[in-house]
Amino acid sequence: MKFNLICGAALAALFSASVGAQTCGSPDDSWHPDASGSPVLAGTTCGAETALISACQGGFGSPGAAYVARVTTTAEGTYSQIAVGGDTGSFTPTLYVVRTSVAGACDTAGGDTGTCQTSSSIAAQAANIPPGQYYLIVTGADFDAPGSCGAFTLTANGTLPVSLQSFTVG
Amino acid sequence: MNTKMKVLSLALVGLCGFAGSAMAACPAGPTTADGGAWTSATQLPDASSTTLAIGSPGLDGSECRLNVALAPNDTASAAFVRYNHAASEPSYRAHFIIDTSNLSSFADAATSVVVFQAPSSTVAEGFNRLLRVSIVAGPGGAKRVRFIAQRGGAVPLGQTFGTDLVNGINHIEVNLQVGAGAAGNLKYWVNAAGASEPAASGELANLNNAAWGGVSAAQLGLTAPTAPYSNSHGGEVLGLDAFDSRRTTWIGY
Numbered sequence: 001m002k003f004n005l006i007c008g009a010a011l012a013a014l015f016s017a018s019v020g021a022q023t024c025g026s027p028d029d030s031w032h033p034d035a036s037g038s039p040v041l042a043g044t045t046c047g048a049e050t051a052l053i054s055a056c057q058g059g060f061g062s063p064g065a066a067y068v069a070r071v072t073t074t075a076e077g078t079y080s081q082i083a084v085g086g087d088t089g090s091f092t093p094t095l096y097v098v099r100t101s102v103a104g105a106c107d108t109a110g111g112d113t114g115t116c117q118t119s120s121s122i123a124a125q126a127a128n129i130p131p132g133q134y135y136l137i138v139t140g141a142d143f144d145a146p147g148s149c150g151a152f153t154l155t156a157n158g159t160l161p162v163s164l165q166s167f168t169v170g
Numbered sequence: 171m172n173t174k175m176k177v178l179s180l181a182l183v184g185l186c187g188f189a190g191s192a193m194a195a196c197p198a199g200p201t202t203a204d205g206g207a208w209t210s211a212t213q214l215p216d217a218s219s220t221t222l223a224i225g226s227p228g229l230d231g232s233e234c235r236l237n238v239a240l241a242p243n244d245t246a247s248a249a250f251v252r253y254n255h256a257a258s259e260p261s262y263r264a265h266f267i268i269d270t271s272n273l274s275s276f277a278d279a280a281t282s283v284v285v286f287q288a289p290s291s292t293v294a295e296g297f298n299r300l301l302r303v304s305i306v307a308g309p310g311g312a313k314r315v316r317f318i319a320q321r322g323g324a325v326p327l328g329q330t331f332g333t334d335l336v337n338g339i340n341h342i343e344v345n346l347q348v349g350a351g352a353a354g355n356l357k358y359w360v361n362a363a364g365a366s367e368p369a370a371s372g373e374l375a376n377l378n379n380a381a382w383g384g385v386s387a388a389q390l391g392l393t394a395p396t397a398p399y400s401n402s403h404g405g406e407v408l409g410l411d412a413f414d415s416r417r418t419t420w421i422g423y
Contacts, residue, residue: 056396058318058326059282059304092309094279103296104325112325118245118397121279128245128397141279142316142330143309 023049024106027070027135033156035078043067045093045139046149051108055096055137056116064149066139068106071160074131078158081123084138086152092141093152094121100133113137196224196234200251208251209387215241220249221407222391229267229339229411230423236411238391240283242404250391258291258384260348265421266390268305269409271338275311278398282306282316285408287389288346294381295320301346301356301385302394305408308334315342319356322378331360331371339409341423345370346385354379367420388415 022028022043031041048067055062086093098105102114113135118128121141140148197205200222213220221239228235241247268285286303301319308314312334318326343359354377357370390413395403414421 054325054328056282058328059316059396060280060306061316061328061330092279096280107325110325116396119280120398122277122398125397125401141309142306143279143314143332 021048022067022069024051024068024108024135027068027106029070031069031071031136031154033079033159035159037079037155037157041069041154042151043138044149044151049106049108051111052106052113052137052139053111055098055113055139056119057104057114058112059116060094060096060119060142062139063142063144064140064147066137067152069136069138069154070100070133071136072133073126073129073160077126077131077160079156079160080126081157082126082136083123083155083157084121084152085155086150087121088150090145091148091150092121092144093138093150094141095119095124095154096137096139097124097129098135098137100135106135106137196226199224200236206251207253209254211251212248212391214246214248215244219244220247221405222249222251225409229269229409232411234411235269235409236391237407237409239405239407240392240395240400240403243401244404245395245397245400247395247400247404248391248393250389250393252289252387252389254387255385258386259417260384261417262288262346262348262385262415263344263417263419263421264288264388264413264415265341265343265423266413267409267411267423268335268340268342269338269411270305270313270335270340272407272409273305273313273403274406276305276307276313276398277311278402279307280396281398281402282396283392283399283403284394285390285392285410286342287393288385289387289389290320290382290384291386292381292383294322297326297382300348300379300382301344303342303344304394305335306330315340315360317344317356317358317372317374319346319374319377320379320382321376322350322354322381324378327374327377329372329374331358333360336361343421348379348382348384350380351378352376364420364422367422388413
């Protein structure tokens with residue numbers, strides 16, 4: 001029996017733990033910010049997905065590895081933006097939001113992502129992210145040096161919220 | 171052989187040699203219906219919220235240029251002109267000028283807007299174009315230019331020229347060859363002056379783009395802005411001028 005459970009509650013501490021390999025094949029499904037935006041998604045792109053050479057159908061280059069998370073937003077979400085943090089000057093974490101349903105979304109075989117829903121190195125606006133399932137792909141900016149990678153944070157200022165797709169009872 | 175397809179210069183030569191004179195002959199608009207050279211003009215969502223108008227002076231010492239700007243906070247906004255070629259062109263060169271002096275800092279690394287497209291005669295891999303040229307963010311809010319070419323059997327291939335654009339007039343030239351395997355190729359030049367063809371600023375090789383047939387049109391202006399561009403640069407005017415396209419020979423400036 002399958003339920004669609006709207007989960008607006010935080011499950012853990014202030015910072016989320018890294019879950020999975022953060023790749024296209026095994027994205028991080030763990031980010032569940034609550035009404036206060038907790039937890040922050042803190043991770044590193046280093047050692048994550050290496051097959052993406054660009055984002056937004058070639059619109060931006062991906063100089064190094066990319067961290068891939070997956071979230072489902074719904075109309076009940078209270079967040080208005082997802083802020084991107086971690087700019088060091090030599091590594092500029094940039095967020096590309098891609099619907100999981102579009103052709104080429106997180107396509108490691110082709111080495112690119114599909115059409116971006118939105119993108120930002122500062123803050124992606126909820127108004128540009130209609131309810132649905134998305135990859136949140138974080139990688140260096142187009143102008144960062146080849147091989148650039150580093151730590152980043154994604155901070156929502158409210159619930160997305162997420163929807164568990166496969167919750168089995170009994 | 172220098173086969174000149176069309177000079178779609180937005181800057182007309184001043185009448186009687188009086189550049190800047192009140193007698194200057196700028197067309198009322200960029201399309202043939204208004205005395206210009208372009209087949210059509212597109213403004214989305216509408217003409218009142220976007221800019222697509224002839225301005226003066228030109229950007230190459232002539233009388234006229236084209237000013238374009240997008241509506242703020244609307245990623246579907248567009249303001250561009252299009253020229254439909256009589257035939258599909260498998261060998262295509264184009265040159266144009268962009269004036270970025272009225273664009274504020276590209277502070278968000280995901281800032282991008284398309285300024286030129288080469289639509290194709292055939293749809294392949296889900297795309298009806300062969301080439302896009304975009305203004306994208308460089309370090310420290312600078313602007314750079316990115317070239318995105320279609321590839322047969324693969325996702326589009328992009329390359330950003332690694333030198334920042336100047337805050338003002340910039341010259342861009344492309345040489346797109348449509349063909350199977352390595353015959354499909356793009357060379358580009360950014361601010362590379364010369365009466366004869368200089369070394370390319372960059373190249374995208376092995377495009378294998380024969381399936382698209384050739385370039386069927388030229389589209390110049392603003393379209394496909396990312397959210398950071400749309401949110402922070404709506405209403406900012408980009409100047410365009412001196413568009414020229416040919417089959418074989420260097421255009422230059």
